[in-house]
Structures are given as C-alpha cells and as structure tokens.
Amino acid sequence: MSEKKNLPIIDDYRAIGRRDLLRQWGPPAAAGFALAGLGLGFSGRPGRHQAPDVESLPHPKDWRTQPDTPGRLASAEGQGPVANVRAALAAMGGIEAFVKPGERVAIKPNCAWDRTAEQAANTNPELIAELTRLCLAAGAASVVVVDNSCHDPGRSFVRSGIDAASRGAGAGIAHQKSAGTVRMDLGGTVLGPWDVLEPIANADRVINVPIVKHHSLSRATLGMKNWFGALVGNRSNLHQRITQVCAELGAAFRPTLTVIDATRVLTGGGPTGGSLALVRPDDRIAVATDPVAADAWGASLLGLTPQDLPHIAIAERLGLGTADWKAVEVRG
Numbered sequence: 001m002s003e004k005k006n007l008p009i010i011d012d013y014r015a016i017g018r019r020d021l022l023r024q025w026g027p028p029a030a031a032g033f034a035l036a037g038l039g040l041g042f043s044g045r046p047g048r049h050q051a052p053d054v055e056s057l058p059h060p061k062d063w064r065t066q067p068d069t070p071g072r073l074a075s076a077e078g079q080g081p082v083a084n085v086r087a088a089l090a091a092m093g094g095i096e097a098f099v100k101p102g103e104r105v106a107i108k109p110n111c112a113w114d115r116t117a118e119q120a121a122n123t124n125p126e127l128i129a130e131l132t133r134l135c136l137a138a139g140a141a142s143v144v145v146v147d148n149s150c151h152d153p154g155r156s157f158v159r160s161g162i163d164a165a166s167r168g169a170g171a172g173i174a175h176q177k178s179a180g181t182v183r184m185d186l187g188g189t190v191l192g193p194w195d196v197l198e199p200i201a202n203a204d205r206v207i208n209v210p211i212v213k214h215h216s217l218s219r220a221t222l223g224m225k226n227w228f229g230a231l232v233g234n235r236s237n238l239h240q241r242i243t244q245v246c247a248e249l250g251a252a253f254r255p256t257l258t259v260i261d262a263t264r265v266l267t268g269g270g271p272t273g274g275s276l277a278l279v280r281p282d283d284r285i286a287v288a289t290d291p292v293a294a295d296a297w298g299a300s301l302l303g304l305t306p307q308d309l310p311h312i313a314i315a316e317r318l319g320l321g322t323a324d325w326k327a328v329e330v331r332g
Contacts, residue, residue, distance in 0.1 A: 057183055057184055057185040057193055058182070058184055058185070058201075059184060059185055059186070059187065059252070060184055060186070060196065060200075060201065060252050060253050060254070061201075061203075061254075062254045063203070063204075063205055063206045063254055063255050063256045064254050064255070064256060064289065065097065065098050065256060065289075066289075067254070069289075070290075070328065071288065071289040071290025071291075071292075071293060071321050071322070071328055072092060072288065072289050072290065072328050072329075072330050073286055073287070073288035073289075073290055073293045073294060073297060073325050073328050073329050073330070074088045074089075074091035074092050074286070074287050074288075074329065074330050074331070075088055075284060075285065075286040075287070075297065075329070076088040076091075076284070076285055077282070077283055077284040077285070078283055078284075079283070080126070080263075080283065081124050081126045081127040081130065081261070081263045081283075081285060082126055082127070082130045084263075084283070084284065084285035085127055085130055085131065085134075085259065085285045085287065086130070086134075088259075088285050088286060088287040089134070089287050091287075091330050091331060092287055092289070092330065095134040095135060095137075095138050096138045098205065098256050098257055099134075099135050099138040099139070099140050099205050099256070100138070100139065101138070101139030101140075101141075102139065102140075102141050103139075103140055103141060103204035103205050104140070104141055104142050104144075104202070104203050104204045104205070105135045105140045105142070105143045105144070105203060105204065105205045105206070105207065106143075106144050106145075106146055106199050106200045106203035106205070106206045106207070107128060107131055107132065107135075107143060107144070107145045107146070107166075107171065107206075107207045107209060108146060108147060108200060108206060108207065108208050108209060108226065108227075108229065108230065108255075109122065109123035109128050109145060109147055109162060109209045109210075109211075110122050110123045110147065110209070110210050110211050110213075110221065110226050110229065111123065111145075111147040111149055111153075111156050111157055111160055111162050111175075111229075112147065112148075112149050112150040112151065112156065112229060112271065113149070113150060113151050113156055113160070113271070113272050113273065114151040114152065114155045114156050114159050114160075115156075115159065115160060115272070115273055115274065116159060116160065116161070117160060117161045117264075118264070118276060118279065119266075119273045119274055119275075119276065119279065120211060120213060120264035120265065120266040120273055120279045121160075121211075121213065121266060121270070121271065121272055121273035121274070122156070122160040122162065122211060123160075123162065123209050123210065123211045123261050124211070124261050124263040124264070125160060125161035125162045125164070125165035125166070126165060126263075127209065127259070127261050127263065127285065128145055128162055128165055128166055128169075128171075128209060129165035129166060129168060129169040129171075130169070131207060131209065131259065132145070132166055132169035132170055132171040133169045133170070135205075135207075136169075136170050140205075142172065143169075143170065143171040143172070144171060144172040144173070144174050144199045144203075145162060145166040145171045145172070145173055145174070146173075146174040146175065146179065146197055146199045146200055147175055147229040148175060148176045148197060148228075148229045148230065148231065148232055149175055149176070149229070153175035153176060153177050153178075154175075154177070156175075157173055157175065174197065174198075174199045175197075176197065176232050179197050179198050179199055180197075180198040181195035181196060181197060181198055181201075181232045182195070182196050182198050182201035182202065183195055183196075184196045184201060186248065186249070186252040187248070187251070187252060188244075188248035188251065188252065189244065189248070190238075190241050190244050190245055190248055191245065191248045191249070191252065194231045194232075194233060195231065195232040195233050196230050196231060196232070197230055197231075197232060200230050200253075205256040206253070206255045206256055207255060207256055207257045207258075207259060208223050208226055208227070208253070208255040208257070208258045208259070208291070209226075209258075209259045209260075209261060210222055210223050210225070210226035210258075210260060210261065210298070211261045211262075211263075211264075211265075211266070212260060212261065212262045212265045212266075212282075212298040212301050212302065213265065213266030213267075213270040213271060213273065214266055214267055214268050214269065214270035214271075214278075214302060215270045215271045216270060216271070217239055217242055218242045218243070218246065218309070218311070219302075219304060219308060219309060220295075220298065220299055220302050220304055220309060221270060221271050222260065222294070222295040222298040222299065223250070223258045223260065223291050223294045223295050223298070224246040224247065224249055224250035224291060224295055224311060224315065225242075225246050225249075225311075227246075227249035227250070227252070227253045228245075228249070230249075230253060242311075243310045243311045243314065244311075244314065246311035246315075247311045247312075247314035247315045247318060247320075250291055250292070250311075250315045250318075250320050251315070251318050251320060254291075255291065256289075257287055257288065257289060258287075258288045258289075258290075258291045258294040259285065259286070259287050259288075260285065260286040260287075260288070260294050260297060260298045261285060262282045262283075262284040262285065262286070262298065262301050263281075263282065263283055263284070263285070264279050264280065264281055264282065265279070265280045265281075265282045265301055265302065266278060266279055267279070267280050267302065282301060284301070286298070288325075288328075290321035290322060290325075290328055291315070291320060291321055292312060292315045292316050292320050292321030292322055292323055293321050293322055293323070293324070293325035293328050293329075294321075294325070295309070295311075295312055295315070296312055296322075296323045296324070296325045297325040299312070300325075306323035
C-alpha cells in the first residue's frame with residue numbers, strides 16, 4: 001500500500017534536476033492543479049502556502065569542497081568511534097581535504113531527544129568531540145555543534161552527552177533557544193521558505209552527523225532526514241510527505257561531509273528510542289561526500305535496501321548521488 005502511494009511521487013521528480021528543483025516555485029494555482037491528482041494539497045503547511053518575496057530569499061550554500069567530483073564513501077569498524085572516524089577520514093584524504101584554516105564549521109548531529117548515549121536516539125558524543133578536535137586541528141576558526149531538538153534542547157544536549165563532549169573539545173553549542181535564524185528559500189515542490197538555524201546558514205563548512213536508527217514513519221532516520229533539525233518552525237506537517245521532504249532537504253542542504261554514526265544502532269522504537277533491548281552495538285562509522293550513498297550504507301545496517309526507502313530513489317533521480325554505495329566506496 002505504501003509503495004503504490006509513493007510511486008507517482010517518485011515519478012514526479014524524474015526529470016527535475018537539483019538546480020531546477022531549487023528554482024521551482026510556480027503559481028500556487030498551477031501547482032495545486034498539477035499535484036491535485038497525487039493528493040498533495042498544501043493547505044495549512046508552513047513554507048510554500050505563505051507568499052513571501054521568494055526571489056529575495058537566499059538559498060543554502062553549497063558546502064562541498066569539490067562539487068563537480070563524483071562522491072565517495074569510506075567506512076571503518078571495530079575500533080570505537082574515535083579511531084573509526086579517524087580511519088574513515090584518512091581513506092578520504094583526511095579532514096584537511098575538507099576544512100581549511102580560518103573556516104567556520106557547523107557540525108549537525110542528531111540531538112533531538114532527552115536520551116542517554118546508550119539509548120542510541122542521538123549521535124554518539126565521542127564522535128562529535130573527535131570531529132570537533134579534528135576540525136580545530138585543521139585550523140578551523142570555530143566549530144559549533146547545532147540542532148533543533150524535539151525535546152527540550154538544554155536537556156537533550158546535556159543528557160545525550162553532546163554538550164559536555166563538544167564543549168570539552170572546544171566547540172560551541174547552539175539550538176533553537178539560543179541561536180537566531182535566517183529565512184531561506186529551500187526550493188522544491190514541497191519545502192519553499194523556512195527559517196534555518198543561523199550557525200548552519202552562515203557556516204563555511206557543514207558536517208552532517210546522523211545516527212542510524214529506526215523511524216516509525218520513514219522506517220529509518222539517516223542523513224537527509226537529519227536536516228529536519230536545521231529548520232525552525234512548525235515541522236509537523238512535513239511528516240505528511242516525509243519521503244519527498246527528505247529528498248528535497250538533501251537537494252537544499254549539500255554538506256561538506258556526511259558522517260554516519262553506527263556506533264550503536266537503534267533497531268526499533270525510533271525515533272525516540274528508550275529501550276536498551278532495541279539497541280545493537282555495531283561499532284561502525286562511514287564518512288561520505290555522497291549523501292545518497294551515505295543513506296544507502298546506513299539503511300543496509302537496518303536490513304533495508306534503497307528500494308525500501310523511496311527518498312533515496314528520489315534523491316538519486318535528482319542527481320544528488322548514487323544508491324550503489326559499494327560502487328563509490330574507497331578503502332584506506
């Protein structure tokens with residue numbers, strides 16, 4: 001039933017490139033008419049149902065270092081999050097290939113929930129701390145760890161361990177209660193204008209660091225889904241079209257790196273988690289410049305294929321990367 005519903009939605013993106021997707025707006029009446037048959041009415045949704053002067057709004061930056069070069073992915077396992085991320089980055093040329101002296105870096109974990117690291121609902125704090133240290137060692141002017149938490153952000157950052165680990169490594173902390181926003185046009189057929197957390201919008205480099213976990217609606221929370229935490233506003237309606245939204249977020253936000261945290265994998269009860277019985281220690285990390293390959297790699301750890309997650313198929317059709325992560329894998 002779910003697959004039948006998503007097939008025409010995927011087809012709707014077949015001929016749309018990322019540049020066209022970001023530019024696409026169109027008269028609301030025409031858009032409503034074109035999508036009426038798909039059941040995609042926009043009434044009541046924050047973003048495109050409003051009528052700001054879209055042409056005056058900025059788009060997110062492209063934070064990639066080599067946007068015209070095919071993406072790559074490297075992974076490491078069995079050594080703990082610190083050694084794993086070091087090994088995976090080394091296979092990709094080291095952090096120095098991605099972060100230059102004087103640049104401001106934003107690290108975007110999944111820090112949505114008031115949960116401990118052992119419960120695997122948030123990104124591993126040791127991984128965030130090590131990425132902070134590596135960026136600063138490469139000469140970054142500053143590093144800020146930033147997310148829009150679903151639970152109280154103060155509690156989420158503290159209980160997850162991300163607050164102490166990040167600050168101890170030299171990073172600042174920002175969330176929806178402490179940081180400003182920048183109104184941006186995210187383009188797409190669903191997204192449109194949104195308020196984006198300022199530390200992300202104005203960063204020189206952005207590293208997306210999701211955790212691999214089950215999600216009750218989208219089946220998995222991975223890299224593209226993690227961009228929900230860059231948005232400030234009423235995000236609840238976005239879940240009604242979560243497949244399209246995840247892919248369009250992937251088109252709008254082009255990170256320097258996607259670092260997939262599979263130190264612990266939440267196999268059920270997501271996205272909030274809570275039961276340690278549903279947490280599987282995997283001790284793996286992947287680093288990628290291809291966000292589609294990154295999501296496909298993470299999905300495989302949940303026993304899911306790209307065909308099981310329609311947002312991956314849409315993202316691939318938009319030219320954001322390849323679902324065949326093994327084809328772009330590099331080894332150190």
